Amino acid sequence: MKKITMALCVAGCLCTAAHAQGTVTLYGIVDAGLGYASNQRVATSKGSLGSPVAYRGASSYSFASGTWSGSRWGLKGKEDLGDGLAAVFQLESGFNIGNGQLGQGGRMFGRQSWMGLSSTRYGTLTMGRQYDPVVDFVGSIGPGSFLTGMGAHPGDLDNIDNQSRENNSVKYVSPKFGGxxxxxxxxxxxxxxxxxxxxxxxxxxxxxxxPFAIGAAYLYATNAFGANGGAWTGSYDGTFASSINEGFASSKSMQIVAAASTYQIGAVTMGLSYSNTQYRAGAVSTFKGNATYNSVGGTVSWQASPALRVAAGYDFTRGSSVGGEAAPKYHQLNLASYYYLSKRTALYGLVGYQKASGKTLDAFGNVVNATASVGDVGNGISSAGDTQTLVRVGVRHTF
Structure with missing residues (x-):
């Protein structure tokens, strides 16, 4: 990281002796690569209620931005106020390195924008657009930390891979109490x-x-009907861009229960994760009752050498039955390798495979065959069929 450190002293001409010591840190990640998808869906007709969209499958070769880590730049600031208290802020802007466009729906600081007060004794209180406890306490040790977003639970329905942020939010994080x-x-x-x-x-x-870590979290979000481009209109900035859950964008509310754990033995780190995601229908939703998805996964990572790390993972996700039809099921396998050319620059190669079965809902509420979509919505490409292979190779640099 490049640090810009400033002594924030009030000028003598202002006739005050007050002063504060602060730092501002400029940081960022640039991540670019190439991708292949074996079965990307291409619409051949328009859809409506009672008439599902028709798709054909096609192989896709593409430029890929931010597969391992979303490309970004940001500013972190801290001002020491004395007695263990500090003012803190973070502004973080995501972008597509392939075309220069802003990420997160075109927001200038769409990844994070918050400020607050931090106390070594009492914890940290922040306000703004920020991550929720699912990301903070489960995602930090979840499958994405081993396998990138391609290894997230299908569709990242549980937000363990931090595809969503909370707008207009107030968050408290405690200091550490014995771990x-x-x-x-x-x-x-x-x-x-x-x-x-x-x-x-x-x-x-x-x-x-x-060597042991375990985290758990709960999230509840409500949403007035009318998802805009797959994003909820409320404080929860969720996405429904995947074929796995696009049929539930009209949910009245959503609930997530998630947990993850890791254990390290020498150069090997093993992980387990579980989540339960529920979508609850309202009076004007395009589905009835509740829809539930349960995901369970296992991961293993091996630090083969100081420069080389390899990882593998398996995930099984099962949704509830729709209209008495066979429940949707998704089996996903992932492999990943990372080779560090230096402390800040690394090459990576990723492979994901998914097999889907059963029935689900499309964006109009029609019952359709469940189709594969590897990983989270940021990396996943919805397929036209029940299987999909996704391959990514790239380079990541941090500063």
Missing amino acids: FTFGALYGFGNQAGSVKNQNTWSVGGQYVNG
Whole structure:
């Protein structure tokens, strides 16, 4: 990282002796590569309720931006206020290195934009657009930390791979108590007449003791009907761009329970993860009742040498039955390798395979065959059939 350190002293001409010591850090990641998808869906007709979209499958060769880590630049700031108290902020902008466009829906600081107060004694309170406890306490040790977003639970329905952020939110994270940290977040819907409408709240915690780590979290989000381009209109900035869950974008509310654990033995780190995601229908939703997805996965990573790390993972996701049809099921296998040319520059190669079966809903509420879509919505490419292979090779540089 490149650091810009500044002594923030009030000029003598202002007739004050007050002063503060602060730092501002400029940092970033650039990640570029090439990708292959064996079965990318291409629409051959328009769809509507009662008439599903027709798709054909085609192989895809493409430029890939941000597969391992989303390309970004950002600023972190801290001002020491004395007695263990500090003012802190972070502004982080995501972008597509292939075309220069801003990420996260074109937001200038779409990845993170928050400020707050941090105390070594009492913890940290922040406000703005930020990650929730699912990301903080589960995602940090989840499958994506081994395998990138390509190894996330299919569709990243549980947000363990941090595809979503919470707008207009207030978050508290505790200091560490003997290896245990906990936190809570509340996101305001900013809707007149109702505090609960379009709000989000989440709690979670993580315990670390030597080679062992375990984390768990809960999130609940409400949403007025009318998903805009796959993104919820409330404080929860979720996405429904994957064929796995696009049929539930009209949910009245969503609930996530997630947990993950890792254990390191020498050069080998093993991980387990589980999540339960529920979509609950409202009066004007395009589906009825509740839809539930359960995901369970296992990962293993081996530091073969100081420069080379390899990893593998398996995930099984099962959704609830739709209209009495066979429940959707997704089996996913992932392989990953990372080779460091230096501390800040590395090459990577990733392979993902998924097999889908059963029935689900499309974006119009029609019952359709479940189709494969490897990994999260940031890397996943919805297929036209029940199988898909995704390959990515690239280079990542941090500063």
